[in-house]
Amino acid sequence: xxxxxxxxxxxxxxxxxxxxxxxxxxxxxxxxxxxxxxxxxxxxxxxxxxxxxxxxxxxxxxxxxxxxxxxxxxxxxxxxxxxxxxxxxxxxxxxxxxxxxxxxxxxxxxxxxxxxxxxxxxxxxxxxxxxxxxxxxxxxxxxxxxxxxxxxxxxxxxxxxxxxxxxxxxxxxxxxxxxxxxxxxxxxxxxxxxxxxxxxxxxxxxxxxxxxxxxxxxxxxxxxxxxxxxxxxxxxxxxxxxxxxxxxxxxxxxxxxxxxxxxxxxxxxxxxxxxxxxxxxxxxxxxxxxxxxxxx
Amino acid sequence: xxxxxxxxxxxxxxxxxxxxxxxxxxxxxxxxxxxxxxxxxxxxxxxxxxxxxxxxxxxxxxxxxxxxxxxxxxxxxxxxxxxxxxxxxxxxxxxxxxxxxxxxxxxxxxxxxxxxxxxxxxxxxxxxxxxxxxxxxxxxxxxxxxxxxxxxxxxxx
Ligand SMILES: [Zn+2]
Numbered sequence: 001x002x003x004x005x006x007x008x009x010x011x012x013x014x015x016x017x018x019x020x021x022x023x024x025x026x027x028x029x030x031x032x033x034x035x036x037x038x039x040x041x042x043x044x045x046x047x048x049x050x051x052x053x054x055x056x057x058x059x060x061x062x063x064x065x066x067x068x069x070x071x072x073x074x075x076x077x078x079x080x081x082x083x084x085x086x087x088x089x090x091x092x093x094x095x096x097x098x099x100x101x102x103x104x105x106x107x108x109x110x111x112x113x114x115x116x117x118x119x120x121x122x123x124x125x126x127x128x129x130x131x132x133x134x135x136x137x138x139x140x141x142x143x144x145x146x147x148x149x150x151x152x153x154x155x156x157x158x159x160x161x162x163x164x165x166x167x168x169x170x171x172x173x174x175x176x177x178x179x180x181x182x183x184x185x186x187x188x189x190x191x192x193x194x195x196x197x198x199x200x201x202x203x204x205x206x207x208x209x210x211x212x213x214x215x216x217x218x219x220x221x222x223x224x225x226x227x228x229x230x231x232x233x234x235x236x237x238x239x240x241x242x243x244x245x246x247x248x249x250x251x252x253x254x255x256x257x258x259x260x261x262x263x264x265x266x267x268x269x270x271x272x273x274x275x276x277x278x279x280x281x282x283x284x285x286x287x288x289x290x291x292x293x294x295x296x
Numbered sequence: 297x298x299x300x301x302x303x304x305x306x307x308x309x310x311x312x313x314x315x316x317x318x319x320x321x322x323x324x325x326x327x328x329x330x331x332x333x334x335x336x337x338x339x340x341x342x343x344x345x346x347x348x349x350x351x352x353x354x355x356x357x358x359x360x361x362x363x364x365x366x367x368x369x370x371x372x373x374x375x376x377x378x379x380x381x382x383x384x385x386x387x388x389x390x391x392x393x394x395x396x397x398x399x400x401x402x403x404x405x406x407x408x409x410x411x412x413x414x415x416x417x418x419x420x421x422x423x424x425x426x427x428x429x430x431x432x433x434x435x436x437x438x439x440x441x442x443x444x445x446x447x448x449x450x451x452x453x
């Protein structure tokens with residue numbers, strides 16, 4: 001199937017075949033004319049340097065133009081214009097609308113209001129489909145497949161949108177097992193757990209590290225803890241360094257949606273385990289593939 | 297007064313019978329009937345019922361409520377039966393069926409859901425994922441709405 005004119009709201013809008021097709025395009029594409037004469041609206045109601053710049057780069061590399069904003073401070077939203085009205089305005093100007101918003105379901109609402117296709121660049125704390133595609137693509141490309149491997153997903157699994165989007169994305173594949181590694185108060189809500197179709201269990205990193213093929217790391221934020229002392233107590237168990245990785249398979253892929261703070265030690269960067277810079281680099285080709293398919 | 301008589305008293309319209317006792321006003325609220333429509337509406341509350349012990353009845357004269365209009369009341373009155381009355385006869389009788397989707401009656405419990413943002417064009421829409429116990433999921437944010445939350449929202453003020 002093709003995505004022409006379709007909205008990209010949630011990773012589960014895709015089938016495996018859709019993703020394979022995107023992966024093949026992404027692995028071949030570095031420049032093109034697909035967006036010539038097209039205007040992409042980048043509506044970032046919540047700041048995100050990385051995601052926005054990779055959409056900008058993807059647009060430019062495909063000969064397109066973009067309009068938009070990266071913060072709502074200097075816009076009419078600051079003067080009280082609703083999100084809905086802003087989306088209607090952008091719909092009149094642009095061929096594709098890329099939305100990042102603090103509220104959950106904002107991208108779905110935009111898609112209902114706009115004629116142009118809408119791409120969700122992260123809304124609220126659950127959905128971030130383009131990040132999930134990048135994560136899957138990185139595994140597909142580097143590991144030659146996504147099925148039948150053992151995954152660990154570590155960090156804030158309750159509020160972190162990248163980790164939650166990644167977990168939902170794994171539903172499209174057949175992992176051997178997924179270990180959820182998170183402090184009690186940052187474990188996923190039942191909505192997410194109910195949706196998981198693969199075998200999963202909660203675990204301590206040390207117990208299962210030798211089994212893992214992929215370890216997806218996300219940041220644990222201090223402000224998520226009701227009690228700061230609890231944060232101080234647990235933070236050490238969620239830090240990855242080369243010493244810890246001695247117990248891992250040599251082929252273990254350590255992933256991270258970036259930016260990181262100190263959850264992955266710098267000494268991991270130069271090891272074979274470091275997949276996170278590859279992930280970051282894949283942001284542009286994956287978004288190029290997606291944009292070119294949506295406007296095709 | 298027999299149950300039959302209560303049901304048959306209107307000439308044309310809709311009789312909603314077997315409403316759990318005390319829920320008739322909630323049923324009217326869900327149906328959006330305020331009295332200002334000019335419809336003749338009668339309520340019977342806490343009457344005896346063989347099936348339920350006590351029950352409420354709502355009669356709407358002169359209007360046949362559609363299936364879509366009525367089925368939403370299953371949220372607070374799953375035992376209700378709908379009688380369409382034509383010329384003093386029950387032309388059609390059925391149980392309410394909980395619709396697969398509920399639009400606009402319930403609020404999402406997630407404060408970060410776009411449906412809770414003021415001045416935005418999103419009405420709350422839920423998909424029913426389980427009937428017993430009742431469980432719905434918000435189509436915008438994916439958060440669950442449980443039976444207790446539904447009852448609290450619909451029977452609160
Ligand atoms: Zn919601």
